[in-house]
Amino acid sequence: MKLSQTFIRAASTSAKADNPKFYAMVLDFTRASANILETKLIDDSQIKIGYDNAARSAQHEALKRTAVQKKNDINGIFNHMMPCNTVLETSFRVRMDDGSSQVFSGYRAQHSHHRLPTKGGMRYAPDVDMDEVKALAALMTWKCSVANVPFGGAKAGITCDTKKYSKNELERITRAFTQQLTKHGFLGPSIDVPAPDMYTGEQEMAWMANEYQRLNPTELNASGCVTGKPISQGGVHGRVSATGRGVYHGVDLFCNSKKYMDMVGLTTGLEGKTYVMQGFGNVGFHSSRYFNRHGAKCIGVVEWDGCLFNENGIDIYALDEHKMKTGSITGFSGARAWDESKEGSLIEVECDILGACAKEKVITADNAGRIKAKVIAEGANGPVTPLAHEILVKNKCLVIPDLYLNAGGVTVSYFEWLKNLNHVSYGRLTWEFTRDQNMAILQSVGDSIGKTVTPSADLEKRIHGATEKDIVHSGLAFTMKRSGVKIMETADEYGLGLDIRSAAYITSIKNVYECYKEAGFA
Ligand SMILES: NC(=O)C1=CN([C@@H]2O[C@H](COP(=O)(O)OP(=O)(O)OC[C@H]3O[C@@H](n4cnc5c(N)ncnc54)[C@H](O)[C@@H]3O)[C@@H](O)[C@H]2O)C=CC1
Ligand SMILES: O=C(O)CCC(=O)C(=O)O
Numbered sequence: 001m002k003l004s005q006t007f008i009r010a011a012s013t014s015a016k017a018d019n020p021k022f023y024a025m026v027l028d029f030t031r032a033s034a035n036i037l038e039t040k041l042i043d044d045s046q047i048k049i050g051y052d053n054a055a056r057s058a059q060h061e062a063l064k065r066t067a068v069q070k071k072n073d074i075n076g077i078f079n080h081m082m083p084c085n086t087v088l089e090t091s092f093r094v095r096m097d098d099g100s101s102q103v104f105s106g107y108r109a110q111h112s113h114h115r116l117p118t119k120g121g122m123r124y125a126p127d128v129d130m131d132e133v134k135a136l137a138a139l140m141t142w143k144c145s146v147a148n149v150p151f152g153g154a155k156a157g158i159t160c161d162t163k164k165y166s167k168n169e170l171e172r173i174t175r176a177f178t179q180q181l182t183k184h185g186f187l188g189p190s191i192d193v194p195a196p197d198m199y200t201g202e203q204e205m206a207w208m209a210n211e212y213q214r215l216n217p218t219e220l221n222a223s224g225c226v227t228g229k230p231i232s233q234g235g236v237h238g239r240v241s242a243t244g245r246g247v248y249h250g251v252d253l254f255c256n257s258k259k260y261m262d263m264v265g266l267t268t269g270l271e272g273k274t275y276v277m278q279g280f281g282n283v284g285f286h287s288s289r290y291f292n293r294h295g296a297k298c299i300g301v302v303e304w305d306g307c308l309f310n311e312n313g314i315d316i317y318a319l320d321e322h323k324m325k326t327g328s329i330t331g332f333s334g335a336r337a338w339d340e341s342k343e344g345s346l347i348e349v350e351c352d353i354l355g356a357c358a359k360e361k362v363i364t365a366d367n368a369g370r371i372k373a374k375v376i377a378e379g380a381n382g383p384v385t386p387l388a389h390e391i392l393v394k395n396k397c398l399v400i401p402d403l404y405l406n407a408g409g410v411t412v413s414y415f416e417w418l419k420n421l422n423h424v425s426y427g428r429l430t431w432e433f434t435r436d437q438n439m440a441i442l443q444s445v446g447d448s449i450g451k452t453v454t455p456s457a458d459l460e461k462r463i464h465g466a467t468e469k470d471i472v473h474s475g476l477a478f479t480m481k482r483s484g485v486k487i488m489e490t491a492d493e494y495g496l497g498l499d500i501r502s503a504a505y506i507t508s509i510k511n512v513y514e515c516y517k518e519a520g521f522a
Helices: 022-044 055-063 067-081 130-146 167-183 202-215 239-255 258-264 282-293 316-326 386-394 408-422 431-449 457-462 468-493 500-519
Strands: 086-095 101-110 122-125 152-159 274-278 297-303 306-309 353-356 375-377 398-400
Touching: 022 067, 022 130, 022 386, 022 500, 067 500, 086 130, 086 167, 101 130, 101 167, 122 202, 130 152, 130 408, 130 468, 130 500, 152 167, 167 202, 239 258, 239 282, 239 353, 239 375, 239 398, 239 408, 239 468, 258 398, 274 282, 282 297, 282 316, 282 353, 297 316, 386 398, 398 500, 408 468, 468 500
Parallel strands: 122 152, 274 297, 274 353, 353 375, 375 398
Antiparallel strands: 086 101, 101 152, 297 306
8 A cells, every 4th residue: 555656766767777866866765665654654643552652642633633634744744854954065275285276076965953963974085976975964864863873964075086185185175174164064063073984084084173173272072073083082992993893793683683594595694604895995894804703704805996806715804904005905915816807797706795885886777686695785875776776685685774784883973972072981980990899799709608709810801890992892782783673673564575775764764753753843
């Protein structure tokens, strides 16, 4: 039963070359799920809910509305949730090392203000444009919502090829953009908080934080204007590897579900599974680290300038060293070069898991039918188009979607932001207290049995309170597990089978919808 004509999957309109505009593609996924949710929301308003629930009076109101009125109520909110709320496009001039100057285009899109600050990374790439930034900002809203991270979504980008600029030039570009964001009200710990994304990292975040602090010298919480900073600038332990670590937790959760593994014809667990990794940057490398640590084997790596294959397994640490030294994965001696012009695309080889950790729109209707991996891990944002998604689900491939799977980064960014607002690192206040308490317990046990009880070597290691790293890792693992289980429940409730993307979007849209509905009109 489809009550809404408003949200119709638009994939068919982008069928010809399957190269949809990125923002249209995210809208397409969102609307398809909003469509499914709308029907359920209308039906659900007939169900009796508990007495102590604040929603009860609202539900009584809803019971008086006709189906058409309810549909209009819901669509009124959905229509507000779809577009980007505010966007900034700015051009700014930067002095180059040789004394000349160059003009750059920078963008920031804030998709949804239902929670503030808005949050999302900042990328530097030659093809960055407003469409891309808007798409990524919208994805951030759905990502934060599905992971229960209390931010609205945003994203920034500068159109530039980082390989062409010196470190000093990159610093001036970053500082100039920070000035633009600040001047136009698109940056601040309570307004909008960027983080790393493609071709940006701790260094760019440090420059941004420093420039913002320079412009706002009396702002107490200034360091919370950006996350992903180095520890010395108020960063948190574990942010650099957080996205990859989250990718591992999400993949591990699904790979340990007998139900999902039966659906795709794999045994449970990560142990012994083979994988190909596309994109060997921050997300790809750290995902690989955790996959390997839990027994999976990397047989292929795909980068923009070359591919590597070794069916016996690639030493990803040695490869990382090689990439750090040479700037490329090519020429690595621990695997053979894979020639895509003769051997076909490496992402299409036989393997259990394909890590899509490079960029958007890499799996389209043109190659989706040839993908042999049983699980696709969307570490990147938007790697699969809507048409490709339909083909993959039909071919019994489990696509673990971006909005859930790569939410580890923003989750740990949330922890960093909280640390900045609290002005104290995690664990500092309880470190000694926990040790004293544990020693007192051992003393008490010893007194009651009349012996001296000393801590074992293992207990000695953990006798203090949790470190910042322990807390961050545990908060991340909990978040990924809780959101993953919730998505699985939604998939069951709506009978979605392997369409986990729709399950994640439905879960996420519902949270944002409820937030807007209960907040009322301004
Ligand atoms: N860094 C983070 O915390 C998060 C990143 N993401 C997403 O993950 C993806 C990757 O981001 P990062 O790892 O941070 O960027 P990165 O810049 O560290 O790494 C990207 C890697 O992909 C490679 N690459 C670029 N184009 C490629 C192509 N056509 N084929 C194969 N490889 C290609 C690059 O050479 C680079 O090694 C992006 O979609 C980003 O939006 C998502 C969530 C958080
Ligand atoms: O850490 C953050 O705030 C955002 C990370 C990000 O850009 C993303 O998840 O795509």
